[in-house]
Amino acid sequence: MRLKLISCEIFYREMCAAVARSPHLVDIEFLPKGLHDIGSAKMSARLQEAVDAVDAERYEAVLLGYALCGTGLVGLTARSIPLVLPRAHDCITLFLGSKERYLEYFQNTPGVYFKTSGWIERGETSGPLTQLSFGKSGECFNYASLVEKYGEENAQYLWEAMAPSYRQFTYIEMGVEPDDRFERHSRDRAAERGWKYEKLQGDMRLIDKLVAGDWADAEFLVVPPGRRISARYDESILGID
Secondary structure, three states: OEEEEEEEHHHHHHHHHHHHHOOOEEEEEEEOHHHHHOOHHHHHHHHHHHHHOOOOOOOOEEEEEOOOOOOOOOOOEOOOOOEEEEOOOOHHHHHHOOHHHHHHHHHHOOOEEEEOHHHHHOOOOOOOOOOOOEOOOOOOEOHHHHHHHHOHHHHHHHHHHHOOOOOEEEEEEOOOOOOOHHHHHHHHHHHHHOOEEEEEEOOOHHHHHHHHOOOOOOOEEEEOOOOEEEEOOOOOOEEEO
């Protein structure tokens, strides 16, 4: 297959490594990390623009190196070829290899701010609300998804009441780093703030499966032409309208 991958640049090293191993011909387009900060509607519009620019005569599917990202992908529409993306609330699921591992980790380790090579070298987040997620009973939320569901004023109240305070940096090592510079950076930032520090071994399995065409329904959403992405507040995370 010839596939077009549109990905957040936060996955730059990981996606390039996975594409090099893919049995398929995959052309990559990276979009800036800052799309997470401009609001769900604007993010969705920017992604739709990129999807619409794909040459449908040249590719068999458009792969998205994104998660639900709050509600940033809601409404994104497949045109004449399918869209494929992981069933994930945010990018940390892709770095940890499964939504189950992510959910287990942050339920047992509240107040964590995650770092990876991409988060460090592609620019730190512009504010504390752009990355952290929290949840319980199989659900996971971040600030953008709360705004979408409950409105700005209610979302702010819920976030302040429910979101844990940061007190730990967790660095996720993906095996694509050239040396230990990113780990040292994360450890130093934790020491500066008096926070705890932990290193986790990441897992490339979801990223590899995305570009290899291994799209099992339990882990990936395949959106057929003419349909659009919707949010699901259950373990499926994503659906089709």
